[in-house]
Amino acid sequence: MGDEPERSLSLRAAARARRRSMGQLTSLVAxxxxxxxxxxxxxxxxxxALQLTAALALAGQVLAVQAVLSAVLSEVSVGALAPPVLVLAGLSALSLIATGVQGQVQRLLAERVTRSMWRRALIVATGxxxxxxxxxxxYNRLSRVQTNALTRPYQVTQGLMGMAGGLAASVAVAAALATVSPILLPLVVLGGVPVLLTNRRESRLEFDFALEQTVTVRWREYFTVLQTGRDEAKEVRAFGLSAWLMERFERHYDAYQRDLVGHVRRRTVLTVLGQLGAALVxxxxxxxxxxxxxxxxIGVAGAGAAIVAIRMLATQVQSLFKGVQVVFESGLFLDDLDRFLSLGTAAAEEDRGDEAPSSFRRIVAEDLHFRYPAAETEALRGVSVELRAGEVVALVGENGSGKTTLAKLLAGLYEPDSGAILWDGRDVAEFRPSSLRQRVSVVFQDFVRYAFSAGENIAIGRADxxxxxDRVRAAARAAGAEETIESLPEGFDQLLSRLFPGGRELSGGQWQRLALARSFYRDAPLVILDEPSASLDPRAEHALFSSLRDALRGRTALFISHRFSTVRGADRIYVLHDGLVAxxxxxxxxxxxxxxYAELYRLQAGAFLESGGDRDA
Structure with a gap:
């Protein structure tokens, strides 16, 4: 994160360049x-339509006020006074109704737009x-999108509608005011200029503040998750972390609020200056x-109407310029949103190539090198492995040796920095990445426990x-999970989470079998199992590996394990050490x-050797 300030400065500079280009801003608005x-x-x-109705109602009220005052000053009868009074009351009611309905319609439209933006953001995040x-x-960019940018497209349009409503109302009221005294019009319009100038500056301050607070907000949200998450709850209590986590949460919140006070103070000064300028005019x-x-x-009736019109017009002019501020401010956040969404466009463009074959005879990884972003050393430093159709191949090695990284490359989740992965002699770089991933089934050590039914937890192995x-049941049977699922009150329809009403929970080993069933259901030619027996007891582990070849039904399996007793039956074992095949x-x-390998095997088997167990070493 050392270069984060430089990236923030770069993004702020790009945003300022965008501000200077009305053409680009117009494109964002469009x-x-x-x-x-x-x-x-x-x-x-x-x-x-509601905006236009409200605008016309305001203009009508100015003329109605003048008519009422004229009738009062002329000392007409009550009957003659009633029509203009009724018109004024009706127009006032119409204006209030239009404004009230507009708020509810805006809520509906805002929700639809927000949903659409969430859909686009989630497609990017998952793609x-x-x-x-x-x-x-x-993560900083994703956080800003979630916090600020998702609602901004609607806010831009809301600002435009505010501008349109303000403009329509201003024109209508101005026309009414012109019938009283045209000389007052330019003065009223001029009153909005100070607000426009200060609003532009406020918009820039708001964007810069959001940019500067990204990391602080992310830390605050992280400490919130730690204190409210279901998975974290047991450890928080076991280690008595509540007070410590709260102190960290408060520290980051204090930092945010201190900066917020300064930010609000600057915006308040600008607001006061703008409003003082408008008040002076x-x-x-x-x-x-x-x-x-x-x-x-100007007569008395005209003066009364003029006062009403001036106040209305001043309000509408400010509304007009406030809409301009919303457009400019939201435009800056939309620029940031566009950068995020462009990642999805790039991902879609990268998902091109030939369809990966539905099967293979031989997969060869040649001299693979890979370094994680910002890492100082390579995770893989020239790894070569081979997998033949129908084989069970094992990867073993100490933590950090590169086993899981190699599995991710073979699964098509990462691309190597150099080297090649060949399916029957063809470089997988020629295949469409998503089609390659469809040919691989992966069970990670930290697999996800979905709050779905047992059947859905298995069937999402082939969600397309x-x-x-029948296949769900067969996959459960192959993974040894069928009996457990059948014992649940609702069987395969049982919700597996206590987060929601009616849910049940499984043990770690039961969940692991369910994750295995998911991989078998996928029916891919290559199955990658990362510590597939980590949560199983020795008896269940032995049963799993005894039946693994039958469960695979001719498919190729690559499995990672720290338990050397589980890899003895593999056709071939690769020992990784420090990013190399040892x-x-x-x-x-x-x-x-x-x-x-022999050294590590003896270390694990020592206890059994001493008790007269496995003597193979």
Whole structure:
């Protein structure tokens, strides 16, 4: 994260360059309007109609006030006074109704737009290469998108509608005011200029503040998750972390609030200056009105109508310029959003190539090198392995030796920095990445425990097709999970989470069997199992590996394990050390070689050897 300030400065500079280009800002606005239109064109048209109705009602009120005052000053009968009073009351009611309905319609439209933006953001988050998840900048950008940018497209359109409503109302009220005294019009319009100038500066301050607070907000959210997460709850209590976590949470929140106070103070000063400028112009306008009355150029009824019109017009002009501020401010956040969404475009463009074959005879990884972003050393430093159809191949080695990284490369989740992975002689770089991943089934050590039904937890192994109940049951049987699932109150329909009503929970070993069933259901030619027996007891582990070849039904398996007793039956074992293949061969060959594998095997088997157990070493 050392280069984060430089990236923030770069993003801020890019945003300022964007601010100087009205053409680019116009493009952002057009994109936002198009999104809102697509999300709910009927609601959008209704909002515009309500804006126009409210504007015309305001103009009508000015003329109605003048008519009421004229009737009162003329001392007409109550019957003659009633029509203008009724018109004024009706127009006031219409204006209030239009404004109230507009708020509810805006809520509906805002929700539709937000949903559409969430959909686009989630597509990006689930579609970009895994390398992005290794960098803090990606999380910073994702956090800003979640916090600020998802609602901004609607806010741009809302600002435009505010501008449209303010403009329509201003024109309508101005026309009414012009019938009283045209000379007052330019003064009222001029009153919005100070607000416009200060609002532009406020927009820039808001964007810069959001950018600067990204990391602080992320830390605050992280400590919130630690204190509210179900998986974290047991350890928080076991280690008594509540007070410590709360102190960290408070520290980051204090830092945010200190910066927020300064930010709010700066925005408040700008707001006060803008409003003082507007008030000064309004004062001048009212003084001119008083002079016009003193000169006899405006009657009492006209003066009353003028006062109402001036106040209305001043409010609408400020609303107009406030809409300009919303457009400019949101435009800056939309620029940041566009950068994030462009990652999805790049991912879609990268997902090209030939369809990966549905099977293979031989997979060869040649001289693979790979370094995680920002890592100082390579995770893989020239690894070569081979997998033949129908084989069970094992990867063993100490923590950090590169086993899981190699598995991720073979699964198509990462691309090597150099070297090649060949399927029957063809470089997998020629294949469409998503089609390659469809040919591989992976069970990671930290597999996800989905809050779905037992059947759905298995069937999502092939989520691109409707669930097949018979295949689901067969996969559960192959993984040794069928009996456990059948014992649940609702069987395969049982919800597996206590997060929701009616849910049940499984043990760690039971969950692991369910994850295995998911991989078998996928029915891919290559199955990668990362510590597939980590949560199983010795008896269950022995049963799993005894039946593994039958469960695979001719498919190729690559499994990673720290338990050397589980890899003895593998056709070939690769021993990784410090990102390299230290040695390879069958269990018997490696034991005869008396190298690293034999040393690690004896360390694990020592207790059994002393008790007269396995003497193979």
């Amino acid at each position: 994109t936002s309007v198009a999104l809102v239109w697509k999300s709910g064109r009927g609601l959008f048209v209704l909002l515009l 970009v290469a895994l390398r992005h998840f290794e960098t803090p900048e990606f 309004l004062l001048v306008t009212l003084l001119v009105l008083v002079w016009l009355i003193a000169q006899g150029r 097709a409707p669930p097949d109940p 040695e390879s061969g069958s269990h018997e060959e490696l034991m005869a070689r008396d190298g690293r």
